[in-house]
Amino acid sequence: xxxxxxxxxxxxxxxxxxxxxxxxxxxxxxxxxxxxxxxxxxxxxxxxxxxxxxxxxxxxxxxxxxxxxxxxxxxxxxxxxxxxxxxxxxxxxxxxxxxxxxxxxxxxxxxxxxxxxxxxxxxxxxxxxxxxxxxxxxxxxxxxxxxxxxxxxxxxxxxxxxxxx
Numbered sequence: 001x002x003x004x005x006x007x008x009x010x011x012x013x014x015x016x017x018x019x020x021x022x023x024x025x026x027x028x029x030x031x032x033x034x035x036x037x038x039x040x041x042x043x044x045x046x047x048x049x050x051x052x053x054x055x056x057x058x059x060x061x062x063x064x065x066x067x068x069x070x071x072x073x074x075x076x077x078x079x080x081x082x083x084x085x086x087x088x089x090x091x092x093x094x095x096x097x098x099x100x101x102x103x104x105x106x107x108x109x110x111x112x113x114x115x116x117x118x119x120x121x122x123x124x125x126x127x128x129x130x131x132x133x134x135x136x137x138x139x140x141x142x143x144x145x146x147x148x149x150x151x152x153x154x155x156x157x158x159x160x161x162x163x164x165x
Contacts, residue, residue, distance in 0.1 A: 014095055014098045014099050014102065017091040017092070017094040017095040017098065017120075017124055017127070018091075018095045020087075020091040020127065020131075021088060021091040021092050021095060024084055024087045024088040024091060024127075024131065025088060027084050027131075027134070028081065028084045028085065028088060031077060031080050031081050031084055031134075031138065032081065034077055034138075034141065035074065035077040035078065035081060038070055038073045038074045038077055038141075039070075039074055041070050042067055042070035042071060042074060045063050045064075045066055045067040045070060046067060048063055049063050049064060049067065062152075062155060065151075066148055066151075066152075069144055069147070069148045070148075072144055073141050073144050073145065076137050076138075076140055076141045076144070077137075077138075077141055079137050080134045080137035080138050080141065081134075082134075083130045083131070083133045083134030083137065084130070084131070084134040086126070086127070086130040087127045087128070087130035087131040087134060088127075089127070090123045090124065090125075090126045090127025090128075090130060091123075091124065091127045093119075093120075093123040093127075094120045094121075094123040094124040094127060097116050097119050097120035097123060098116075098120045100116055101113055101116035101117055101120060104116060
């Protein structure tokens, strides 16, 4: 890539990954909160099951099924967190490499500048792929959460109609 003396070109190479780094940080915080809520719900279900005398009644069966779903959600959220942290690291690395490239480009050897450019591009590409992967996992988690909610609602509707009949 040719050296561009325009300072805004270097600035844009630095700012874009920096903004995405901030976005990843916000995504990590919200995913961590979702993870904590899923773990808390799983603990509560486990506590209820451990305190139950009979594990073969319908209520215990429903709780066990929901506990299994919470375990699935927790694992999905853990994988999403890993992907988001990788994306955060990739964007931070791309920012640093772009900054180094902008500093080295005017006087440094062309090979070093090109190497930094390719490393920054690679780091950004890994970050984008990780961000997409993490987002897909978060969508799957949301689908599981809605599925549990729908199962719970269906169970309550069934019980309500059975009592009224």
